[in-house]
Amino acid sequence: MTTASPADELALLTRLRRDLHRIPELDFDLPETLRYVCGELEALCDDVTARYGKDACTVFSPCKSSLCMFFDRKSEHATAVRSDMDALPVTEKSGAEYASCHQGHMHACGHDGHMAMVLGLAHHLAESFDELPRSVLLVFQPAEETTGGARFICESGVFERYGVDRIFGFHLWPDLAMGEVASRPGPLLAATSESTFDFHGKATHIAKAADGADSLEAGMRFVLDAYGYMAEQAKAEPCLLKFGLLQSGQARNVISSHTHIEGSLRTYSDTMTVTAKQHLAELAESRAAEAGCTCTVHFSEGYPPVVNDEALFDLARAALPDLHELPEPLLIGEDFAFYQRHLPGVFLLLGTGTGIPLHADTFDFDERILAAGLETYKKLVRIP
Template sequence: MQPVVEYRRALHRIPELDDRLPETCAYVHSALASFEMEAFSPIPSSVCAYLDAGKAETVAFRADMDALPVEEATGLDFSSENSGAMHACGHDGNTAMALALAEYAAARRAELPRNVLFLFQPSEETTGGAEKLCDTGILERYRAARVFAMHLWPKLEQGRVYCRPGPIMARSNEVTVRLTGKSVHIGKAAEGVDALAAGAEYLLRAYEMAKALPGEEPVVLRFGKMVSGTVRNAVSGRTVLEGSLRTFRDEAQALCRQRLEEIGREVAAETGCGVEVHLSQGYPAVWNHEGLYEMVRAGLGEHAPLPLAAPTLTAEDFSFYQRRVPGLFFLLGVGDTPELHSPEFCFDDETVLPQGVEFLKRLLLLE
């Protein structure tokens, strides 16, 4: 069994959530200890390792370590040993490939064209560990000139790497709309202010707005939850809509925010309800640096990543690194598997992970 597979299966057994990763960090530290690298933790539940090859600049590789609050249902003989947690998004594979690359880099220090910085981060699934790590100034301190990350991806050809210049993952904002009316018995409906009807009106106008937006990249706005009222024979006095907005360009996100707030004011004026619209900060869009993409494509030749036809509407906090230095986010196909975040998600690690590592090695050695 290749080391990368051993790393992955060991990590798969000990999934942990958010920024509470003591077992995971201990495992990563233990693996790095034999590679003769400077290992440290700039933020809680992170592990970073720096390999000094005596060069003027550095290449960084990011791996996310956190798992999901999912009860595993794969039946694997190395299934999660932590109840209620599972590496259902493949972060165990991402981390395993980075560890295998670190082992390779340490053994070839003299051949490396750049110093190497490994960033094992927490909280990708929750609060954006990438932003916290970037805020320590680590990329600037170690003179990172480029940053790469690889993520396992279902429904793409098994073992093949995909990429595209420009947008590859969407900006994500959680949208919450609170409407406050006046509840009365339906026999006196004219004396009430119907927050349910106002919520429905807001929903329809918001959807029409999203459909009419101009732009090359798609915009998706959907509300997955609507809670309103108390009983069937009383006018609702309160409605809460919860949804998500996905965009790619900052201009599109700003326009959507403006229009959602305007719709709120319109519905409030027409219905008499109080309307509050809130958008979370979310993650910026993952936007692959066009110049770096062309350089990698030309430099790798026949081993270049396959072109990804269109960006995905999922979100990723790798975008925070890309706002500091040029970066590329790659997708590693795992074939026809259950979707990410599924309790049945699993893949052929003995085929997929070694091929991912080989691609990362070529990136590492690229001039």
């Protein structure tokens, strides 16, 4: 079969991305998205099986709201490539002619682009099936933005059944130049843990403050001390704790009996995660006791850190001479981390060059960047 020209590939990527951008859906509730992706994959699979036999290609769902396509080259091991499919509960204000048709939902994090690249790769693999050095598994997962759909893919056993020994994935990244591909060995993205602290005191008029227990003072002292503690920890290993919400009290002249504080902890290793949570809880309890208060502390499980396998990264770097290596890890989280807990994986970033932040209601990008992502995938699946 004739290989598609760059112009044809860009037209394909643009069509796929814009079609998918119009139908954003959330979490595991992805009926239109799944129908669209499945339709594309099954048409390609029919073509491959017509040329190479019924076992050459299969399309299936390993778990809820997911799709996989397997190109079977009868190799001992296979390479996996992942795309997320879910969108965000954001009302789009981009003004694009291909804007969301679903009120209150938007592909504001680039998952439409992620799907377009992997679907574009599926087209390429169908065209060049007999040139592949190993089998390839394409994975389309739900719920990256919410509960971590990657975890359910791993638990399905699909990687073991198909002999997958490595996985690659992309995320669009506004802070990189248009079309630039970047990553780094080792830690790339942070573990995330939503952190909640409640200080319980005793209300009284401020004129009789000694009779009360000031939860607001305890909470404020804790915030400042927590920031100081994390700043010291960051000297040894990158980490961050920031609070974005503090609610306390009922009136200006009444000692507050309850202070509620919410923030997010970001770390890059299990050791730092465990250590920071332990010490922050101890610090909260200490500041509460000093003020005659009690406290409750909750840390969400969150996503693990995205840590690129160094041996696989070396293979990727050799295949990608233009790969830009980032000097420091970044502070966002991504559920690709669950795959890397299961098998060696490398996650990459693809620059949009726009500077419009992820999750913004005006997020958009030039589809020409997707061609750079597709070319990267073509090289990665050809690593023996």
